Amino acid sequence: MFLKVLPPLAPKSWIRHFSICQLPQELQVIQETCRNFADRELKPIASELDRNGRFPFEQISKLADLGFMRVTVDSAYGGSGMTMLALSLIVEELSRGCGSTGSIVSIHNCLYGNLLNRVGTTEQKQLFFGKYSNSTIGAFALSESNAGSDVAALSTRAVEDGDSWILHGTKAWVTSAAEAKCGIVFATVDPSLKHKGIAAFLIDFEQANGLTVGRNEDKLGIRATSTCDLCLDNVRIPKSNLLGSHNGGFRLAMEQLDRARVGIASQALGIAQAALEAAIQYAGQRIAFGQSLLKRTSVQTRIAEMAVRIESSRLLVRKAAVELDQGMKATKSCAMAKWIAGETATYAAHNCQQIMGGMGYVKDMPAERFYRDARITEIYGGVTDVQKTIVAENVIREQGE
Ligand SMILES: Cc1cc2nc3c(=O)[nH]c(=O)nc-3n(C[C@H](O)[C@H](O)[C@H](O)COP(=O)(O)OP(=O)(O)OC[C@H]3O[C@@H](n4cnc5c(N)ncnc54)[C@H](O)[C@@H]3O)c2cc1C
Known part of the structure; x- marks a missing residue:
């Protein structure tokens, strides 16, 4: 279905000739497709989805038809075989239309499809x-109530029993848990080994008694996204559902979080861009003291600050995505x-609200939703404070200290 809509993708060799300023034509087509989808299918319903906490099943199904629900999955498994850069563009554009939909697409693709x-x-x-x-959603269950930033402290146990693994414990904060039919769950096979005892398991939710x-x-x-605990009461799964090695789960999780950070940063970019566009549109129509708000220096300064932060964030996001696509160790760039x-999304939403004055504070306009949606991008996938630590450790190491 995807190929009917978009031209075939060039081989990944184009990455070598990549210019951050000029996207290759095939990526521009993907960007345009998602931008149009966001304008037509998401923007008009984003407020209602938010108000009713309604999961956008219909839109996810259409995105699956376009090839955007298995973006980086090989074509042999029904995927589009695209890059992280393509996924970043898709998530950014969709989030511009609806932060919730961007989040669902981002977490599913970056943390489930890409990892599997x-x-x-x-x-x-x-x-x-x-x-x-x-269009079936997959979940990623790493966090627990006592193990968020400190993932190594997780306590869900996995015990070998004949041809099975038995999993017991409670995972927390699982995005799309209410809609997912399958997922990747992290548990410890040996708590004494701390992070080296963590393993990853594939679970078919429909067949998991006790889940x-x-x-x-x-x-x-x-x-419009669901976030739930996943309770595992001695859930028995086949031994063959171990993903990777017995003691490789922590490393897998860290590698995957690099990819998730590109997805979340792209979600943040989309929300920030939407806030900038809404602010300019509102200010252009609002007359105060006899002139358009766009003529006010203070408003122009806010718009300029939003724009420059968005553009510089975008360059960093694309750099991180390309590094991942090139197989480089991209942890520092992903954290940056x-x-x-994340901070840009909150900043842009805040300034959009200020430019709209009272209208920025009520639900008739999207600014207050942008602000609420933006905040998560500074929290999930690793809080900002932890990203700063990652950046500092890498920079210090690079300098040989
Ligand atoms: C809506 C939502 C969806 C989520 N989806 C998922 C999901 O799909 N799968 C999943 O596995 N998890 C998910 N999470 C969990 C999320 O990744 C964690 O909430 C996040 O990593 C922070 O962990 P925590 O909540 O335990 O906060 P804590 O780790 O307790 O951190 C709280 C604060 O303490 C400080 N802090 C903690 N550690 C450090 C440190 N090392 N250095 C400096 N400061 C520090 C920071 O100020 C931080 O903001 C989701 C969370 C939310 C809210």
């Missing part, structure tokens, strides 16, 4: 990609991108 495609065995990929349609989804958290923003793009 990257690390799964042929059998695992055939099983999990094969059983479900492209229940907790209540949907009542959140500040991205309210997420930190700056």
Whole structure:
């Protein structure tokens, strides 16, 4: 279906000739497709989705038809075989229309599809990609109530029993847990080994006796997404569902969080861009003291500050995505991108609200939703404080100290 809509992608060799300022034509087409989709399908309903906490099933299904729900998955498993840079553009444009939809697409692609495609065995990929349609959501369950930033402290246990693994514990904050039919769950096979005892497991939720989804958290923003506990009461899964090695789960999680940070930073960029556009549109129509708000230096300064932060964040996000695509160790760039793009989203939404005055504070206009949606990009996938630590450690190491 994807190929019917878009021209075939050039081989990944184009990455070598990549210029951050000029996207290759095939990526411009993807960007345009998503921009139009956001304007037509998401922007008109984003406020209603938010108000009613309604998951956008119909739009996710259309995005799956366009090839955007298995963006980086190989074509052999129903994917589009695209790059992280393409995924970043897709998430940015969709988030410009609806922060919740951008979040759903980002987490599913970056943390489930990409990880299974990257690390799964042929059998695992055939099983999990094969059983479900492209629009089926996969979850990523790493965090627990006492293990967020400190992931190594997780306590969900996995015990070998004959041909099975038995998992017991409660995962927290799982995005799309209410809609997901499958997921990747992290548990410790040996708590004495701390982070080296963590492993990743594929779970088919439909076949997992003892697995229940907790209540949907009542959140500040991205309210059209579900965020729930995943309770595992001695859930028995086949031994073959171990993803990667017994003691490789922590490393997998860290590698995957680099990719998730590009996705979250792209979500932040989309929200920031939407805030900038809404602010300019409002200011152009609002007359105060006999002239358009756009003529006011203070408003122009706010617009200029938003624009420059968005543009510089965008360059960092694209740099991080390209580094991942080139197989480079991109941890520092991903942390930089997420930190700056997250803060930019909050900054842009805040300034959009200020430019709109009272109208920025009420639900008739999207500014207050932008602000609520922006905040999560500074929290999930690793809080900003942790991103700063990652950047500092890398910079100090690079200098040989
Ligand atoms: C809406 C939502 C969706 C989510 N989706 C998922 C998901 O799909 N899958 C998943 O696994 N998780 C998910 N999470 C969990 C999310 O990644 C964690 O909430 C996040 O990593 C922070 O962990 P925490 O909440 O335990 O905060 P804590 O780790 O307790 O951090 C709280 C604060 O303490 C400080 N702090 C903590 N550690 C450090 C440090 N090392 N250096 C400096 N300061 C520090 C910071 O100020 C930080 O903001 C989601 C969370 C939310 C809110």
